[in-house]
Amino acid sequence: MxxxxRVVRFHEIGGPDVLKIEEVRLDPLGPGEVRVRIDAIGLNRAEALFRAGTYYYQPTLPGSRLGVEAAGTVEEVGREVAGFAPGDxxxxxxxxxxxxxxxYADRxxxxxxxxxxxxATVDAITGxxxxxxxxxxxxxxxExxxxxxxxxxxITAASSGVGLAAIQLVNHLGAVPIAVTRTDAKSARLLRAGAAHVLAANQGDLAGRVHAITGGQGARVVFDAVGGPALSDLAQTVAADGLLIVYGWLDPRPAPLPMNWPITVHGFNVDLITSDPARMTRARAFIEAGLRAGTLKPVIDRTFELANIVEAHRHLESNAQTGKIVVTVQH
Incomplete structure (x- = not known):
C-alpha cells in the first residue's frame, strides 16, 4: 500500500513565506523504523534560524524539511523494532x-x-x-x-520555552531563578511562572542588580540564550569561579570571550544529553518525576494548525510569545 x-518543506532560505506544505510518498519502512501519525509539533527558535540560513549548519536545498520534536501515535513498525506497537x-x-x-509533517x-x-496523562500538545x-x-x-x-x-530569554522550563527546573531544585527579559512588558507573566526576580535588560546595570539580589556574590550559574557583544557584560553577573552556560545565539554578532576570570564558559548543545544513553536515562527520570509532581509543566503560548505553519513561524519570530508554540495536525 x-x-x-503532508510535509512542510522549503526550497530556498528566507522568511516564513518560503514554507510550503507538499504531498510526498513515503518509502517502505526500513529495519528499525516506525511510522508515526503526527498529532502535534513543537516549534523551536532554532527552526526559524535554520529556515533563514543562520543556524550553525545550512539546510540541504531544494526540498529541505524542518523540525525536531513532535507527538503522535505509532501506525506501523518495521522489522527489528522492539518495545513499540501500533496504537502506542x-x-x-x-x-x-x-x-x-x-x-513538520502529518506522518x-x-x-x-x-x-x-x-x-496516558500526557496529551499530544504537552508531549x-x-x-x-x-x-x-x-x-x-x-548535568x-x-x-x-x-x-x-x-536565565536570559526567560519567556522562551527553554527559559520557562529553566525557571521551573531551578525552583524544583530549590535554587533561585532570576529571569532576565528585554523589557518589563513580560515581568508579571514571568513572576506568575515562578521567577523569584525579573530584571529588564534595557534598564541598565544588570550586574549591579544581580549582585544586589545575591548578597554581592553574583549568580553561581548564568544560562544564556542570546550571546553576542553583550556576553561580556552578562559575565559580570557571574559569581567568582561561577559558570556561564551559553546555549543559543539570538544575537548573531560575534560574542567576545569574557575576561573577568575566574569564570568557566560552557557552550551547551542538547546533543550532549540525547547522544548519551546514560545521561538520557537520568534526564528522562528527572523530567518524568517533575511531571508527576506537577513542578514541571510546559507553558503553551499558542497553538496553530499545520495549514497555518507560515503564521506560526511569524509568531515564533515576533518575540511576543511567552512559552511554547505548538502546531496541531488534523487528520
Whole structure:
C-alpha cells in the first residue's frame, strides 16, 4: 500500500513565506523504523534560524524539511523494532539533521530510538512541547551546572520555552531563578511562572542588580540564550569561579570571550544529553518525576494548525510569545 504524507518543506532560505506544505510518498519502512501519525509539533527558535540560513549548519536545498520534536501515535513498525506497537502514544525527538529528518509533517518514518513512550496523562500538545526545552534546561543546569539549593541562577530569554522550563527546573531544585527579559512588558507573566526576580535588560546595570539580589556574590550559574557583544557584560553577573552556560545565539554578532576570570564558559548543545544513553536515562527520570509532581509543566503560548505553519513561524519570530508554540495536525 502506498502511503503519502503532508510535509512542510522549503526550497530556498528566507522568511516564513518560503514554507510550503507538499504531498510526498513515503518509502517502505526500513529495519528499525516506525511510522508515526503526527498529532502535534513543537516549534523551536532554532527552526526559524535554520529556515533563514543562520543556524550553525545550512539546510540541504531544494526540498529541505524542518523540525525536531513532535507527538503522535505509532501506525506501523518495521522489522527489528522492539518495545513499540501500533496504537502506542509517543513523543518523537529527531536528530538535529533537519533537512532530511524534519518532523513538520502529518506522518513520518523515524528510527525507533527516536521515540519516547507518552503516558496516558500526557496529551499530544504537552508531549510535543516537552522534551527539547526540558532536556536543554536539565542538561545545562543539572548535568553541567550542578545547580544546588540556594544557588542564584540567571536565565536570559526567560519567556522562551527553554527559559520557562529553566525557571521551573531551578525552583524544583530549590535554587533561585532570576529571569532576565528585554523589557518589563513580560515581568508579571514571568513572576506568575515562578521567577523569584525579573530584571529588564534595557534598564541598565544588570550586574549591579544581580549582585544586589545575591548578597554581592553574583549568580553561581548564568544560562544564556542570546550571546553576542553583550556576553561580556552578562559575565559580570557571574559569581567568582561561577559558570556561564551559553546555549543559543539570538544575537548573531560575534560574542567576545569574557575576561573577568575566574569564570568557566560552557557552550551547551542538547546533543550532549540525547547522544548519551546514560545521561538520557537520568534526564528522562528527572523530567518524568517533575511531571508527576506537577513542578514541571510546559507553558503553551499558542497553538496553530499545520495549514497555518507560515503564521506560526511569524509568531515564533515576533518575540511576543511567552512559552511554547505548538502546531496541531488534523487528520
Amino acid at each position: 502506498t502511503i503519502h504524507a 502514544a509517543v513523543s518523537v525527538i529527531s536528530d538535529q539533521e533537519m533537512s532530511h529528518h524534519g518532523l 513520518v518514518h523515524v528510527p525507533a530510538q527516536s521515540l519516547l513512550p507518552r503516558p 510535543a512541547a516537552l522534551w527539547t526545552t526540558y532536556l536543554t534546561a536539565y542538561g545545562a543546569l543539572v 553541567v551546572g550542578r545547580v544546588n539549593p540556594g544557588d542564584g541562577v540567571v
